[in-house]
Amino acid sequence: MQVTLKVFRYNPEKxxxxxxxxxxxxxxxTDRVLDLLEKVKGYEDGTLxxxxxxxxxxxxxxxMRINGSNKLACKALVHDFGAKITVEPILGLRVIKxxxxxxxxxxxxxxxxLPYFIxxxxxxxxxxxxxxxxxxxFDDTTKCILCAACTTSCPSFWASDExxxxxxxxxxxxxxxxxxxxxxxxxxKIMNEVMGVxxxxxxxxxTLACPREIQITKAIGExxxxxxxxxxx
Amino acid sequence: MKxxxxxxxxxxxxxxxxxxxxxxSRTAKTAIISKLYPTRSHTGAAQGGxxxxxGSLEEDHPEWHTYDTVKGSDYLGDQDAIEFMCEExxxxxxxxEHMGLPFDRTADGKISQRPFGGHTNNVTxxxxxxxxxxxxxxxxxILQTLYQQCIKNxxxxxxxxxxxxxLMTDGKASGVVAIEIATGEMHVFHAKAIIIATGGHxxxxxxxxxxxxxxxxxxxxxxxxxxxxxxxxxxxFHPTGIYKLGILITEGVRGExxxxxxxxxxxxxxxxxxxxxxLASRDVxxxxxxxxxxxxxxxNGKNYVYLDVRPETVNHYAAIDGRKRPDGRPIEVTGExxxxxxxxxxxxxxxxxxxxxxxxxxxxxxxxxxxxGGIPTNKFGEVHADxxxxxxxxxxxxxxxxxxxxxxxxxxxTNSLLDLIVFGKHAGLKAAEFARGNEYQPLPEDPTAFAxxxxxxxxxxxxxENAFDIATEMxxxxxxxxxxxxxxxDMQNALNKVRELKERFKHVRVQDTGRIFxxxxxxxxxxxxxxxxAEVTTVSALARTESRGGHARxxxxxxxxxxxxxxxxxxxxxxxxxxLKYQPVTITRxxxxxxxx
Numbered sequence: 001m002q003v004t005l006k007v008f009r010y011n012p013e014k015x016x017x018x019x020x021x022x023x024x025x026x027x028x029x030t031d032r033v034l035d036l037l038e039k040v041k042g043y044e045d046g047t048l049x050x051x052x053x054x055x056x057x058x059x060x061x062x063x064m065r066i067n068g069s070n071k072l073a074c075k076a077l078v079h080d081f082g083a084k085i086t087v088e089p090i091l092g093l094r095v096i097k098x099x100x101x102x103x104x105x106x107x108x109x110x111x112x113x114l115p116y117f118i119x120x121x122x123x124x125x126x127x128x129x130x131x132x133x134x135x136x137x138f139d140d141t142t143k144c145i146l147c148a149a150c151t152t153s154c155p156s157f158w159a160s161d162e163x164x165x166x167x168x169x170x171x172x173x174x175x176x177x178x179x180x181x182x183x184x185x186x187x188x189k190i191m192n193e194v195m196g197v198x199x200x201x202x203x204x205x206x207t208l209a210c211p212r213e214i215q216i217t218k219a220i221g222e223x224x225x226x227x228x229x230x231x232x233x
Numbered sequence: 234m235k236x237x238x239x240x241x242x243x244x245x246x247x248x249x250x251x252x253x254x255x256x257x258s259r260t261a262k263t264a265i266i267s268k269l270y271p272t273r274s275h276t277g278a279a280q281g282g283x284x285x286x287x288g289s290l291e292e293d294h295p296e297w298h299t300y301d302t303v304k305g306s307d308y309l310g311d312q313d314a315i316e317f318m319c320e321e322x323x324x325x326x327x328x329x330e331h332m333g334l335p336f337d338r339t340a341d342g343k344i345s346q347r348p349f350g351g352h353t354n355n356v357t358x359x360x361x362x363x364x365x366x367x368x369x370x371x372x373x374x375i376l377q378t379l380y381q382q383c384i385k386n387x388x389x390x391x392x393x394x395x396x397x398x399x400l401m402t403d404g405k406a407s408g409v410v411a412i413e414i415a416t417g418e419m420h421v422f423h424a425k426a427i428i429i430a431t432g433g434h435x436x437x438x439x440x441x442x443x444x445x446x447x448x449x450x451x452x453x454x455x456x457x458x459x460x461x462x463x464x465x466x467x468x469x470f471h472p473t474g475i476y477k478l479g480i481l482i483t484e485g486v487r488g489e490x491x492x493x494x495x496x497x498x499x500x501x502x503x504x505x506x507x508x509x510x511x512l513a514s515r516d517v518x519x520x521x522x523x524x525x526x527x528x529x530x531x532x533n534g535k536n537y538v539y540l541d542v543r544p545e546t547v548n549h550y551a552a553i554d555g556r557k558r559p560d561g562r563p564i565e566v567t568g569e570x571x572x573x574x575x576x577x578x579x580x581x582x583x584x585x586x587x588x589x590x591x592x593x594x595x596x597x598x599x600x601x602x603x604x605x606g607g608i609p610t611n612k613f614g615e616v617h618a619d620x621x622x623x624x625x626x627x628x629x630x631x632x633x634x635x636x637x638x639x640x641x642x643x644x645x646x647t648n649s650l651l652d653l654i655v656f657g658k659h660a661g662l663k664a665a666e667f668a669r670g671n672e673y674q675p676l677p678e679d680p681t682a683f684a685x686x687x688x689x690x691x692x693x694x695x696x697x698e699n700a701f702d703i704a705t706e707m708x709x710x711x712x713x714x715x716x717x718x719x720x721x722x723d724m725q726n727a728l729n730k731v732r733e734l735k736e737r738f739k740h741v742r743v744q745d746t747g748r749i750f751x752x753x754x755x756x757x758x759x760x761x762x763x764x765x766x767a768e769v770t771t772v773s774a775l776a777r778t779e780s781r782g783g784h785a786r787x788x789x790x791x792x793x794x795x796x797x798x799x800x801x802x803x804x805x806x807x808x809x810x811x812x813l814k815y816q817p818v819t820i821t822r823x824x825x826x827x828x829x830x
Contacts, residue, residue, distance in 0.1 A: 005375060008815060009746060013749055014747070031584070040751075041701075041752075042699070042701030043699070043701060045744065046743060046744030046745055047744055047745040047747070047753060049745075049750045049751075049752045049753075051273075052445055052753075053269055053273045053275070053444040053445050053446045054275065054277070054278050054444040054445075055445060055480075055583075055587070056446065056478075056480045057580075057584070058273070058277055058278050058370075058373060058577070059269075059273040059274075059275070059277055059278070059444065060272065060273060061269070061273045064239075065755070075583070075584055077585075080737070095414065096749065097749050097750045098750075100750050102360065107270070109458075110473075111384055112422075114386035115381055115384065116333070116381035116382055116384055117332055117333020117378070117381065117382075117385075117496075121334075123327075123331040125327075126287075126327055127327055127330040127331075127336075127343060127344050128330060128331070128341075129338075129341075129342035129343065129350065130338055130342055131338065131342050132337075132340065135335060135336075135337065135338050138335070139335070142335050142370075142374065142377075143370070143373075144377075145277070145373070146270075146272050148761065172581075174398045175333075178335070180333065181333065189435050209414040213580075217323055217795065
């Protein structure tokens with residue numbers, strides 16, 4: 001089939017402001033949008049710039065707006081979008097070039113939530129035991145690949161990138177609800193700050209955007225509940 | 234040009250690089266540079282598990298793991314290094330758990346384990362549960378956990394820095410040159426010890442499970458600095474990639490009872506590996522699929538077969554094989570349980586194939602997957618300058634980029650994640666120890682000269698050739714002629730083609746002339762690496778007149794221990810000429826014998 005691919009373009013070394021370029025391409029309905037971008041880069045315009053690596057939805061490099069919603073370009077197939085596809089950078093982060101945005105504010109927020117295992121007891125000789133139920137409790141939020149699709153779909157984040165954003169809260173949740181971890185109190189304090197979970201107005205954009213199908217709004221709700229009740233039940 | 238100074242510098246931020254950085258940073262001023270954000274690294278795509286004889290669910294021993302790995306390597310692995318890895322495995326996995334890694338659990342709360350290809354109970358010869366897993370995202374969990382720990386320990390990161398050269402002073406490592414991708418600026422990292430952990434080069438082949446980033450940068454830059462590449466002819470084709478796309482379908486599917494079915498509806502692995510059937514080594518299964526397809530037994534006459542993990546199929550064959558649960562009850566899995574154990578596989582198949590593995594079989598074909606060969610090292614990650622095991626002071630390598638050699642001619646599933654954590658750790662410790670006892674070497678004069686020269690070449694070609702075409706042609710010929718089965722004529726054809734492509738590559742000119750995120754320039758430079766490694770791979774393969782592990786020759790179908798129980802060392806001189814030398818395999822406890830599954 002023939003696809004008309006409209007791509008957001010911006011070269012800071014040449015362009016005063018962004019513009020769109022349109023490319024007509026032959027494509028299979030099962031092609032990934034990433035395949036189309038590769039084709040444009042290979043044969044039409046070598047200057048087209050975007051991030052990509054694994055090409056099957058696990059590395060989180062290629063989050064972008066495709067026909068208005070945040071997707072991974074490698075997990076978005078042509079037949080899901082039809083013959084007219086528009087590709088733009090994710091919102092709320094500074095565009096550096098074409099589809100590449102500045103990820104630093106996103107990772108800064110990630111680092112703020114103490115996104116690492118805290119347990120100061122001496123480690124046992126073998127593993128720390130954990131029941132299947134306790135392991136299941138935080139399973140959903142272990143899936144995050146830090147692609148930023150959720151955070152950059154969130155109106156509260158668009159308003160201020162000081163807001164931790166859904167992804168950082170997901171990563172806090174992953175540790176807060178891990179029965180082996182001892183840092184919950186400290187993390188909940190961070191969650192309770194002005195730019196923490198109170199900025200979430202349950203718009204559900206994040207949940208819809210997550211390519212890993214993490215129930216993000218639910219996870220944020222659980223963090224809010226823990227703050228209100230003071231309990232991790 | 235900016236210059237930085239660190240006692241230990243790690244290049245690459247996948248499992249090996251992060252592990253090395255984490256351990257080195259405890260005692261030395263350490264930085265990790267990576268062309269990707271660390272969590273984008275390909276370790277994150279590893280699925281099924283990390284191998285360690287914990288014995289969570291049944292009897293197991295590091296000695297069994299050692300033997301299985303030696304046998305899996307088709308006796309080309311160095312047995313001292315294999316024994317070291319399998320013994321260190323147990324502690325290394327517990328350490329990951331102590332770092333918070335969310336392993337799946339057994340009913341009594343221990344780390345859960347599943348069977349995997351080639352891992353056996355050495356007494357009964359039956360598959361043993363040795364793969365420690367977190368659903369089918371074990372690599373993701375390892376990568377995230379190690380990155381988290383690096384943040385906790387305040388390791389310095391230089392994200393999106395593309396390494397382009399290794400600096401040597403008087404035969405010792407002294408630094409690396411890297412491009413800051415966001416600005417195009419050259420940076421020199423002056424270091425006492427350098428650890429290369431840049432991963433593999435599976436992008437040489439058309440059908441591949443490997444990330445775009447897997448372009449062999451580490452081996453390519455060290456070859457250009459006169460350091461040899463070991464056993465490059467051994468590259469693993471994983472039997473189960475998604476048809477046409479090559480996306481990996483974990484061996485864990487078969488660990489959970491899935492079977493391979495040909496176009497006639499037969500479970501064909503019974504013919505090729507009567508003992509362990511669908512859990513034979515990867516090279517054995519990839520060849521079996523190739524033969525089935527060649528003999529007209531592909532599905533619908535095409536070049537794929539089915540991987541079937543529907544609950545009714547799993548239960549049917551479990552009953553036939555007499556496999557039972559640990560408590561002795563018959564295996565009766567449900568669709569729900571399959572989904573719980575293999576959620577990502579189900580997702581991949583639904584997204585890319587429109588196939589639901591709970592109710593439909595998955596179309597699969599072998600896919601280029603893993604480099605057994607690479608930069609020669611010993612078990613401490615120290616890089617060898619030659620086949621005589623001369624250590625290069627200050628230079629280390631770990632992970633897929635390195636060849637210790639623990640995988641020999643064929644790697645067992647779950648041993649790659651194990652390799653990363655064990656040898657990443659020891660390279661980190663050894664590099665930090667080296668940094669404590671040694672001064673900085675002076676940097677060479679004009680340290681970026683060689684890097685600039687390489688980049689100028691792709692900037693200033695006459696533009697009559699297109700890099701994309703060259704890459705496409707390379708991948709095709711390497712997949713067709715340097716794939717699962719090889720012969721002299723096809724390999725020679727591949728070599729001629731790759732050499733022609735290397736000539737044509739000189740005419741490539743990148744279109745992007747800017748500095749900021751010039752991916753055009755970086756991708757072209759990466760293609761140069763792939764072409765170099767494709768040539769070294771093919772030359773190494775042509776010379777080896779036997780079949781062993783992943784190197785299967787139609788014209789030399791037998792293993793030849795008399796002449797070929799040795800590692801290939803490929804050197805490239807300044808004019809691009811490749812010279813091959815050899816090093817005997819280290820054999821300690823296991824005398825080579827016929828390899829039957």
